[in-house]
Amino acid sequence: MTVSRADWDSSVPWKRLEVGLPLQHERGEIARIVAHRRGTFGWQYGDWVSKRPFGRQFHKGVDLVGWIDPKGKEHSLKGTLCLAAFDGLVDYIGDDEDEQPSVVLRHSSIGKMRYRISFFGDLSELFVKKAGQRVKQGQPIGRPGRAPNGRHFTHFSIGYRPVEGVLRKDDYFVDPFSLIPGAKSAIR
Numbered sequence: 001m002t003v004s005r006a007d008w009d010s011s012v013p014w015k016r017l018e019v020g021l022p023l024q025h026e027r028g029e030i031a032r033i034v035a036h037r038r039g040t041f042g043w044q045y046g047d048w049v050s051k052r053p054f055g056r057q058f059h060k061g062v063d064l065v066g067w068i069d070p071k072g073k074e075h076s077l078k079g080t081l082c083l084a085a086f087d088g089l090v091d092y093i094g095d096d097e098d099e100q101p102s103v104v105l106r107h108s109s110i111g112k113m114r115y116r117i118s119f120f121g122d123l124s125e126l127f128v129k130k131a132g133q134r135v136k137q138g139q140p141i142g143r144p145g146r147a148p149n150g151r152h153f154t155h156f157s158i159g160y161r162p163v164e165g166v167l168r169k170d171d172y173f174v175d176p177f178s179l180i181p182g183a184k185s186a187i188r
């Protein structure tokens with residue numbers, strides 16, 4: 001998909017865009033993505049007191065923990081790649097709050113108030129090199145990391161960054177599963 005002028009306009013809402021699957025596996029077609037939707041790492045769960053400088057935080061994204069093939073068999077994220085969900089530019093590369101590699105992609109022009117972003121956290125490997133680098137929808141940008149229990153997972157958020165905002169602190173997010181076709185019901 002190419003970025004049309006309308007798509008690149010920061011006032012066009014996410015729900016008017018065709019958001020791609022953020023994961024790919026070399027040995028199978030991903031029919032659904034499995035994500036935590038409830039509990040501490042579910043969408044919008046929060047108000048926990050963080051030890052980190054941002055203070056009270058909500059989990060404004062989803063932790064992707066597996067995928068389901070077209071026959072209904074569930075697989076771990078081992079061997080999966082994280083993909084750009086939409087055309088964009090690399091906005092930020094660096095450690096996330098868990099001190100794991102992370103990447104923020106910008107998916108619109110920098111408007112007066114805000115711009116569209118997606119965010120992958122808890123990665124183990126990054127394939128993009130520097131801010132400003134162009135990415136295409138479906139382009140591999142990294143590999144999922146691992147939780148302390150050894151399970152492969154990655155954090156994924158879609159939303160907006162205020163132009164004057166502080167990284168992550170002022171970002172605001174939408175439920176990514178409301179935008180990813182076919183992914184809605186794969187919850188744990």
Ligand SMILES: [Zn+2]
Pocket residue numbers: 041059061062063154155156
């Ligand atoms: Zn998370």
